[in-house]
Amino acid sequence: MTRIVFSGGRVFTGRASEPGDVVVEGDRIVDVGIGLDGDTRVDATGHTILPGLFDCHVHFMFSGADLVRSLNTPFSLPFYEAIGNMKATLQCGITTVRDALGADLGVAEAVRRGLVQGPRMQIAVNMVSQTGGHNDDWMQCGAHISPPLHPGLPDTVADGPEELRKVIRTLVRHGADIIKIASSGGVMSPRSNPRHAHFRDEEIAMIVQEANAAGIAVMSHAMSGDGILTAVRNGVRSIEHGVFLTDEGVEEMLKNGTWLVPTLMAPRMVLDQAAAGTAISDVILDKARSVVAQHTLSFQKAHQAGVKIAMGTDSGVGPHGDNLNELTLMVEYGMTPAEALHATTTSAADLMRLGNDLGELAPGKLADLVLVEGDAEQHVKAGTLKQAVRGVYQNGVTVG
Structure with a gap:
């Protein structure tokens, strides 16, 4: 099975973005860390990797x-x-x-x-x-x-x-x-x-x-x-x-x-x-x-x-x-950008009782990822997150 590594970017952990790579095999995330390898590389340099x-x-x-x-x-x-x-x-x-x-x-x-x-x-x-x-x-x-x-x-x-x-x-x-x-x-x-x-x-x-x-x-x-x-x-x-x-x-x-x-x-x-x-x-x-x-x-x-x-x-x-305009409104009225992203990922997955499979970039989760050029939290605050989306993956497959 092909091992795809999203490397060189920053990974949103649920509360903040940190340098890291994400490895996907099939429809699942198999590893998250630094300096990971794979059969195919997606260059995420200068990007934030978000969960779906x-x-x-x-x-x-x-x-x-x-x-x-x-x-x-x-x-x-x-x-x-x-x-x-x-x-x-x-x-x-x-x-x-x-x-x-x-x-x-x-x-x-x-x-x-x-x-x-x-x-x-x-x-x-x-x-x-x-x-x-x-x-x-x-x-x-x-x-x-x-x-x-x-x-x-x-x-x-x-x-x-x-x-x-x-x-x-x-x-x-x-x-x-x-x-x-x-x-x-x-x-x-x-x-x-x-x-x-x-x-x-x-x-x-x-x-x-x-x-x-x-x-x-x-x-x-x-x-x-x-x-x-x-x-x-x-x-x-x-x-x-x-x-x-x-x-x-x-x-x-x-x-x-x-x-x-x-x-x-x-x-x-x-x-x-x-x-x-x-x-x-x-x-x-x-x-x-x-x-x-x-x-x-x-x-x-x-x-x-x-x-x-x-x-x-x-x-x-x-x-x-x-x-995604909703996130900007949530920030305008009191949330931090990280809190708004959390509400749109981990919290939402918990509400829908899907937290075992979705909502986080973690080993074992389904490989839903969003590649955002630049700092995703700054885009949320500025209302430009949609324009900064450069790639969407669902179950490990890129969305056309």
């Missing part, structure tokens, strides 16, 4: 927030658009993701079987919502405006523990690797309020119980303070967004070991598209504007308190391939 990066919150089947465009898009076209979305994400160095709504088992299997290029993924299939909640697409005119349900995408609007038990089992049947719920309203939904909690304790307890029985975790879209608390005290693994996080919510997250996936980019992507001329309703724009400042404060509160944080973007709400 993670994005813990994407939507490959979505290509922006333009509702009018979506309504005029043929049903099958988003599946083809997803091919480009996945490739753009992979090429910026993100080799593993959670798709938080939209990608069905066929999309995931297309990547797993090598039919198309993309990050390895865990899929939620669809988001579980209460009637009138963040995934209930009913409009005031009486129409439903989300992409139509199909055999791979079951209906997941439900109320009460027993309806929810059936929904969770149905999602597992459809190939869900993670259960996604909405324990509050959101920005992009037409009739929900981000400040209002959704689902009661007994409902989320049932969801978590059924997910645990299937050996998978629960992630919760949770913006409101009460919605965060209800999700955390009933055992969800991660809070997505966490916009109106309270001191009590922070205490509960620390006590339960709950993760935060902040997605600082999410409301900003909506506002950027509106500024560029995308037709977005005033209701949604008002909600996006109202959450940005509080979103930042809640991220800072969580970080300062020591809440576990993993990187996620909500890409799909905005462009795919710009995911």
Whole structure:
């Protein structure tokens, strides 16, 4: 088996970058150190070698927030658009993701079987919502405006523990690797309020119980303070967004070991598209504007308190391939560049329960590597990390 050595660069250890070489055989890293040899040499002089990066919150089947465009898009076209979305994400160095709504088992299997290029993924299939909640697409005119349900995408609007038990089992049947719920309203939904909690304790307890029985975790879209608390005290693994996080919510997250996936980019992507001329309703724009400042404060509160944080973007709400902008926002609002990279590698792997194989450059791990020209931490701070990526390797194979 060919022994490939990435030599002469600096290796990101999870907390800092140090001089070192990385040796790969097949799809695994076999050695990390100084002065290593191999059959083939990749010159990493002047470069930082990062582990494959993670994005813990994407939507490959979505290509922006333009509702009018979506309504005029043929049903099958988003599946083809997803091919480009996945490739753009992979090429910026993100080799593993959670798709938080939209990608069905066929999309995931297309990547797993090598039919198309993309990050390895865990899929939620669809988001579980209460009637009138963040995934209930009913409009005031009486129409439903989300992409139509199909055999791979079951209906997941439900109320009460027993309806929810059936929904969770149905999602597992459809190939869900993670259960996604909405324990509050959101920005992009037409009739929900981000400040209002959704689902009661007994409902989320049932969801978590059924997910645990299937050996998978629960992630919760949770913006409101009460919605965060209800999700955390009933055992969800991660809070997505966490916009109106309270001191009590922070205490509960620390006590339960709950993760935060902040997605600082999410409301900003909506506002950027509106500024560029995308037709977005005033209701949604008002909600996006109202959450940005509080979103930042809640991220800072969580970080300062020591809440576990993993990187996620909500890409799909905005462009795919710009995911690394999230790291720069995390640094702007209090993280060091090394902490942001840790949140995008080791921490994210731990959140997704993939730490045995991914998240670090260490012997025995899968050979996902990103070659960055110059100092990766400085690029994170400056917002130039994407432009500095010179090579992406997944399972030891270079990404074209």
